[in-house]
Amino acid sequence: MPEPLLAILKLCALALLYLFFLRVLRAVWAEVGGARVAVAPAGRPQERERRPLARKERPSSHLTVVEPAQHRGRSFSLADEVTVGRAAGCQVTLDDDYASQLHARIFRRDGTLYVEDLGSTNGTYLNTHKVSAPTALKRGDRLKIGGTVMELTG
Amino acid sequence: MIPVVQRVRRNTELGLIVLGAVVTAGLYTLASLGTTANLPVDIGPFLGVVLALLAGAHVATRRLAPASDGVLLPLAGLLNGLGYVWIARLDPDLAALQAVWTAVGITAYVVTLVLVPKARDLDRYRYTFMLIGIALLLLPLVPGIGKTVNGARIWLQLGPLSFQPGEFAKIVLAVFFASYLVEKRELLGMAGHRVGPVMLPELRHFGPVLLAWGASLLVMVLERDLGSSLLFFALFLVMLWVATERLSYLLVGGLLFAGGAVAAASAFGHVRQRVDIWLDPWAAATDQGFQLVQATFALAWGGIAGTGPGLGNPDRIPLVETDFIFAAIGEELGLLGSAGVLVTFLLMVGTGLRIALAAHTPFNKLLAAGLTAILGIQAFIIIGGVIRVVPLTGITLPFVSYGGSSLVANYVLLALLIRISADNAESELQAP
Numbered sequence: 001m002p003e004p005l006l007a008i009l010k011l012c013a014l015a016l017l018y019l020f021f022l023r024v025l026r027a028v029w030a031e032v033g034g035a036r037v038a039v040a041p042a043g044r045p046q047e048r049e050r051r052p053l054a055r056k057e058r059p060s061s062h063l064t065v066v067e068p069a070q071h072r073g074r075s076f077s078l079a080d081e082v083t084v085g086r087a088a089g090c091q092v093t094l095d096d097d098y099a100s101q102l103h104a105r106i107f108r109r110d111g112t113l114y115v116e117d118l119g120s121t122n123g124t125y126l127n128t129h130k131v132s133a134p135t136a137l138k139r140g141d142r143l144k145i146g147g148t149v150m151e152l153t154g
Numbered sequence: 155m156i157p158v159v160q161r162v163r164r165n166t167e168l169g170l171i172v173l174g175a176v177v178t179a180g181l182y183t184l185a186s187l188g189t190t191a192n193l194p195v196d197i198g199p200f201l202g203v204v205l206a207l208l209a210g211a212h213v214a215t216r217r218l219a220p221a222s223d224g225v226l227l228p229l230a231g232l233l234n235g236l237g238y239v240w241i242a243r244l245d246p247d248l249a250a251l252q253a254v255w256t257a258v259g260i261t262a263y264v265v266t267l268v269l270v271p272k273a274r275d276l277d278r279y280r281y282t283f284m285l286i287g288i289a290l291l292l293l294p295l296v297p298g299i300g301k302t303v304n305g306a307r308i309w310l311q312l313g314p315l316s317f318q319p320g321e322f323a324k325i326v327l328a329v330f331f332a333s334y335l336v337e338k339r340e341l342l343g344m345a346g347h348r349v350g351p352v353m354l355p356e357l358r359h360f361g362p363v364l365l366a367w368g369a370s371l372l373v374m375v376l377e378r379d380l381g382s383s384l385l386f387f388a389l390f391l392v393m394l395w396v397a398t399e400r401l402s403y404l405l406v407g408g409l410l411f412a413g414g415a416v417a418a419a420s421a422f423g424h425v426r427q428r429v430d431i432w433l434d435p436w437a438a439a440t441d442q443g444f445q446l447v448q449a450t451f452a453l454a455w456g457g458i459a460g461t462g463p464g465l466g467n468p469d470r471i472p473l474v475e476t477d478f479i480f481a482a483i484g485e486e487l488g489l490l491g492s493a494g495v496l497v498t499f500l501l502m503v504g505t506g507l508r509i510a511l512a513a514h515t516p517f518n519k520l521l522a523a524g525l526t527a528i529l530g531i532q533a534f535i536i537i538g539g540v541i542r543v544v545p546l547t548g549i550t551l552p553f554v555s556y557g558g559s560s561l562v563a564n565y566v567l568l569a570l571l572i573r574i575s576a577d578n579a580e581s582e583l584q585a586p
Contacts, residue, residue, distance in 0.1 A: 006184070006187060006188065006462050006465070007459075007462060009180075009184055009187075010184060010459065010460065010462045010463065010487075011459060012180070013177065013180045013181050013184055013463075014459065014487065014490050014491060014494070016173070016176065016177045016180060017177050017491070017494050018490075018494070019173070020170065020173050020174055020177055020228075020232065021494070021497055021498075021501070023169070023170060023173060024170060024225050024228070024229065024501055025501075027166045027170070027224060027225050028225060028501075028504070028505070028508075030162070032508070101340065101516075102515075102516065105514070116514075116581065118514060118515050118516075119274060119277070119336070119515035119516060119517050119518075121337065134581070
C-alpha cells in the first residue's frame, strides 16, 4: 500500500479520535453548563405554569427545637432544600456535639418534605425510627439529630 | 425528570462507545496494514468482539446503574482499545491474553456493580478493608508464593496463576482511607500551632501520616517497588488533604516523602540508579539507561503525527507492552496521539472529580476523590517516567498497558466511580 495513502488514513484516524473527545466534551458541557437546555423536556406548558402557583399556595414550614431545654423554641424556616448539621455552612446549624458536621438534608419534592440522612455518625431519627432512605415528613413529626429534637410545624 | 437524565446519559454512553470502537478498529486495521501490508483477516470479528464487550458493560450499566455518568465507560473503553491495538501490533501472543483479561475485567465491572448497590455499603466494612489491603500489600513478601520479576517483589504465584495483589490493594485502601478519614477528619483538621501563615495541626495528629509514610517506605525497600510506594503515599496524602482541607498535611507529607526518597537514593543502589538514569540516561545509554534512551528516540521519531501505526520500531524498547506503551503510541501516532492519551486521562480525572463534587455524603465524596486520584497519579507517575519528568518507576498505565491484574483492578475502580455517580443522581432527583 502506498505510503501517502497510509499517512492520510492515519490522519483520518486521529481526526476520529479528536471527534470522540469533542463529543465527550459536548456531553460534559450539556451536564455542567447547559444542563437545563439539554435535559429539560419540552414539556406541557400548563405544567410549567402550575409550578409557581403551587409555590405560592404552599404554607411555609418550620422546624422548632423541642430539646435541649436551652434552645427550646428556636425555629428554622425550611426553604426548598436545607442541610442540617454542625457546620457553619448548614442552613440549620446545630450547636450539638452529637450531631455530625453535615448531618441530614430536608428537601421538598412535589410539595412534600423529605428528610434524608447524609451518612451521619449517630443517625437521624424520625419519631424514633431511624431514617435510612429519604422519608416523607408531615406536620407534627419529630426529628432527632444528635441530642437535638425538633418538631415540624406549619 | 429522572428518566430523561437516564436516557440522555445512557444514549450518550452508547454513542461514544460506538465511536470509540470505530476509532479502535480503524487503528487496528492501520496497524495491520503498516506491519504486514495486508488488511487484518480478523477485522470483522475484531470489531464485533470490541463492540460486544463494551456493549455488555453498557447494558449492565443500563440495568444496574441507569442514572450514572455516561462518559467514564467510553473513555476507559477507548484507552483499553488503544492499548490493545499496540499490544497486538507488538506481540500477538500477549494480545490474546490481554483480550481474555479485558473480558475478565468487564465481568469484574459488572460483578462490582451487582455487589455494591450503594457506595455507602462499603463504609460498613472499614477494618475488614484495612486488613485486606495490608494483607494484599504484604503477600508478595511471603516466601513460597511471592515472586520477584524484574527486581520487584510484587507478584504472587499460585499454581499457574500469577497476579499483582498491589493493584487491588490500592482500591481497597482507598475505601479504608475514605471511611477512616470521614470519621477522623474533624479531629485531624483541628488547628494546633501557627507557624507563619501555615496552621499546623497538633503534632500527635501526624501519627497516621507517619504510619502511612512508614508503610510506603517499607514497600519501597522490601518489595523494591518505587511506583506503588509513591502511589500509596500520594493517595493517602491527597485524601487526607481533601478530608481536612489542610494544606499543611500535603506540605509535611511531601517533605517527608522527599526526605525518605533522598535517604533511600543514597542507601539503596536500585533507587540511586533510577535517579541517575533520570538525570542523564545518555551516560548509560547501552545498559541501565537503554530503555529510557530508546523511548526518547521513539518519541522524537514520532514527531507531530507519528510514523503511522505499524510503521515505527517501538519493539526496540524493552518492556514496551507494559511500562513503555506510552512511548510506542507516541512513536506511531506522534504528539497528536500521545496528547490524545493525556486528554483521555484528563477527561476521566475531570469526570471523577465532578462526581466527587456532586456526592452528597462525605464518604462518597472522599471515595470518589481517592479513586480518581489513583487513576491520575498512576498515569502521571508512569507517563512522567517515560518522558523523563520524574524518575522512572515501573507501574502500569491504567487500562492501556498489558497486564491482567491492572486491567481487572481498574475496571473495578471504574465500577465504583460509576456507582457513586449513580448514587448522586438518585439522591439528587428521585423522591422516594
